[in-house]
Amino acid sequence: MITAVLGGGQLARMLALAGAPLGLRTRFLDPSPDAVAGHVAERITAHYDDERALQQLAEGASVCTFEFENVPVAATEWLTAHATVRPHPRALAIGQDRWAEKTMFRRLGIGTAKTAPAATVTELHQAVHEVGAPCIVKTRRLGYDGRGQVRLRDPRDTAAIERAFAELTAGNDGGLVVEALVPFDRELSVLAVRSTTGETACYPLVQNEHEGGILRRSRAPAPGLTDDVQRRAERLATAVLQELDYVGVLAIELFEVGGTLLANEMAPRVHNSGHWTIEGAVCSQFENHLRAVHGLPLGDPSMAGGGVATMVNLIGAMPAREHLLKLPGVHLHDYGKAARPGRKLGHATVVGSDRDEVDALAARALG
Ligand code: AMP
Numbered sequence: 001m002i003t004a005v006l007g008g009g010q011l012a013r014m015l016a017l018a019g020a021p022l023g024l025r026t027r028f029l030d031p032s033p034d035a036v037a038g039h040v041a042e043r044i045t046a047h048y049d050d051e052r053a054l055q056q057l058a059e060g061a062s063v064c065t066f067e068f069e070n071v072p073v074a075a076t077e078w079l080t081a082h083a084t085v086r087p088h089p090r091a092l093a094i095g096q097d098r099w100a101e102k103t104m105f106r107r108l109g110i111g112t113a114k115t116a117p118a119a120t121v122t123e124l125h126q127a128v129h130e131v132g133a134p135c136i137v138k139t140r141r142l143g144y145d146g147r148g149q150v151r152l153r154d155p156r157d158t159a160a161i162e163r164a165f166a167e168l169t170a171g172n173d174g175g176l177v178v179e180a181l182v183p184f185d186r187e188l189s190v191l192a193v194r195s196t197t198g199e200t201a202c203y204p205l206v207q208n209e210h211e212g213g214i215l216r217r218s219r220a221p222a223p224g225l226t227d228d229v230q231r232r233a234e235r236l237a238t239a240v241l242q243e244l245d246y247v248g249v250l251a252i253e254l255f256e257v258g259g260t261l262l263a264n265e266m267a268p269r270v271h272n273s274g275h276w277t278i279e280g281a282v283c284s285q286f287e288n289h290l291r292a293v294h295g296l297p298l299g300d301p302s303m304a305g306g307g308v309a310t311m312v313n314l315i316g317a318m319p320a321r322e323h324l325l326k327l328p329g330v331h332l333h334d335y336g337k338a339a340r341p342g343r344k345l346g347h348a349t350v351v352g353s354d355r356d357e358v359d360a361l362a363a364r365a366l367g
Contacts, residue, residue: 306353
């Protein structure tokens with residue numbers, strides 16, 4: 001059986017690696033001839049709107065899926081007419097639009113930061129006034145890893161509002177959203193999966209730390225996680241999965257603030273904060289995504305081994321392989337990418353039974 005994937009970055013690469021033992025082959029389409037999934041999967045180099053390439057991608061594939069949320073929705077809609085696409089393009093469309101996401105969360109009774117949309121500079125002034133300061137102005141679309149965001153401290157600083165509008169709308173006509181700045185205690189993410197028969201499973205909540213807007217460290221289960229918080233996160237994730245009649249893995253980024261969970265955004269795909277599941281869970285997020293989209297039974301999302309896992313991203317430059325491989329119990333994932341500042345080049349995961357020891361070893365993996 002063949003899995004067709006739109007996008008050929010490290011997520012597609014890890015999907016391909018997870019598929020191999022299940023007898024699943026992977027074919028992917030990516031505009032870049034250097035897309036790193038090409039080291040382990042069948043490559044098609046073409047733009048996402050190239051219908052002949054999309055046809056080639058879907059040819060003989062059991063299912064088509066996607067590995068990042070900025071794939072054009074039109075490509076998934078085109079594929080839907082020729083093949084099975086999971087998750088549904090509607091989940092992708094909502095995942096690309098911060099305002100649509102927030103509106104859906106609120107309709108489902110899921111808390112979010114106070115948010116208002118703005119398409120013009122006048123609307124931005126109104127939205128900042130309505131939300132209050134401090135706040136964050138974000139592009140509605142195509143923002144990731146903290147890009148496309150400006151923080152505002154003073155709602156009366158009209159010059160700062162105008163500068164934010166000019167900066168964020170240059171070359172981007174997708175509109176903006178203004179969000180109240182959440183004084184969160186910590187950032188968490190919930191990864192959940194739903195099968196074609198409506199079965200759902202949820203991984204233990206993950207605590208995430210960012211540096212310069214980029215995920216640096218994920219720890220699972222989130223330190224001090226209570227059953228109550230886990231259950232609340234599972235309930236909100238399941239509500240989204242059901243609302244979207246979703247099939248596959250979905251990640252929702254959360255803020256924990258004073259014991260309350262607020263949803264920040266969702267990713268309709270496997271997610272960086274779930275990479276620890278490769279060694280740290282009984283069934284990884286990649287395998288579970290493949291199981292789901294191929295209509296197979298879901299795997300067990302619970303912690304494997306000693307019950308504690310930490311993943312660190314290797315960003316900008318790879319530590320020496322000799323250094324990493326000398327550390328006992330460190331699992332190295334080198335994506336085979338060219339080094340560039342701010343680029344996720346790989347990750348390392350440590351699994352064990354003692355939180356402090358696991359964290360200390362993961363810190364040593366950073367070099
Ligand atoms: P995002 O692109 O929405 O994931 O934002 C990137 C990072 O910016 C998040 O992981 C948070 O650390 C921070 N952030 C985003 N939105 C907010 C908010 N409304 N309040 C506080 N911090 C935020």
